[in-house]
Amino acid sequence: MFAEVNCRSHYNGKVMDTSQQKVDVNILLVGAENVGKTALTVRFITRRFIGEYGDIDWIYYHSDRIDGRDISFNIWDSIYSPGASGRITEKQLQWADGFILVYSICDRSSFNVVRQQLQHIRHCKSKIPGSVPVIIVGNKRDLQHRRTVSSEEGRLLALSLGCGFFEISAAETYHGALLVFHELLDLIREARAIKKETHGIKGIVRTVSAVFGRRRTE
Ligand SMILES: Nc1nc2c(ncn2[C@@H]2O[C@H](COP(=O)(O)OP(=O)(O)OP(=O)(O)O)[C@@H](O)[C@H]2O)c(=O)[nH]1
Ligand SMILES: [Mg+2]
Numbered sequence: 001m002f003a004e005v006n007c008r009s010h011y012n013g014k015v016m017d018t019s020q021q022k023v024d025v026n027i028l029l030v031g032a033e034n035v036g037k038t039a040l041t042v043r044f045i046t047r048r049f050i051g052e053y054g055d056i057d058w059i060y061y062h063s064d065r066i067d068g069r070d071i072s073f074n075i076w077d078s079i080y081s082p083g084a085s086g087r088i089t090e091k092q093l094q095w096a097d098g099f100i101l102v103y104s105i106c107d108r109s110s111f112n113v114v115r116q117q118l119q120h121i122r123h124c125k126s127k128i129p130g131s132v133p134v135i136i137v138g139n140k141r142d143l144q145h146r147r148t149v150s151s152e153e154g155r156l157l158a159l160s161l162g163c164g165f166f167e168i169s170a171a172e173t174y175h176g177a178l179l180v181f182h183e184l185l186d187l188i189r190e191a192r193a194i195k196k197e198t199h200g201i202k203g204i205v206r207t208v209s210a211v212f213g214r215r216r217t218e
Pocket of ligand 2: 037038053078
């Protein structure tokens with residue numbers, strides 16, 4: 001069970017990452033405590049829902065072959081630190097290629113945490129050109145009777161900040177978890193392709209200026 005807003009800004013209509021090398025992606029999961037960060041991660045890696053997970057900060061490694069390509073997922077399942085207002089550390093920001101921000105649809109305060117964390121990520125990454133790959137996840141969709149955050153609110157937050165959005169139930173299905181990670185992988189690959197293109201253009205501009213500069217001094 002899942003809902004999706006596909007915000008992907010297709011780069012010329014498709015992912016431009018064309019080299020055949022192994023793709024390595026670092027994904028950081030953040031969000032308030034008890035929202036299902038570990039359940040989502042474990043569901044994606046093992047296809048199973050165990051129930052109780054404990055609260056440990058852990059990086060999981062998972063390899064897969066997607067569209068004929070070897071993909072290595074490094075997934076940092078973080079723990080929430082209320083003392084630091086859920087502040088994502090500098091180290092985590094540097095490490096991550098993409099972010100999954102999780103809230104529970106039956107916990108409004110967890111939705112507010114995602115909003116704060118999103119602003120923090122945007123602020124810290126604003127100096128880097130190109131978009132920051134982010135997916136917002138409203139988890140525990142099976143608990144409709146306890147819902148306090150509407151799908152619309154989640155979708156609007158994602159749209160207003162150019163993020164992907166899914167509502168899922170890590171408890172009920174594997175498919176939702178799969179979509180979340182695969183969508184983020186696509187966003188990361190697009191962001192890398194755009195960055196590469198920007199560097200290429202900068203290189204051409206530098207070469208042209210060097211040539212013109214040399215001519216002027218001749
Ligand atoms: N009903 C329901 N329960 C869920 C779902 N996902 C996780 N849970 C439950 O929510 C609780 C917290 O799940 P975790 O995955 O440990 O949450 P977390 O965000 O990793 O929590 P911390 O690591 O403590 O911050 C557990 O009891 C899970 O069984 C879901 O989709 N539906
Ligand atoms: Mg956890």
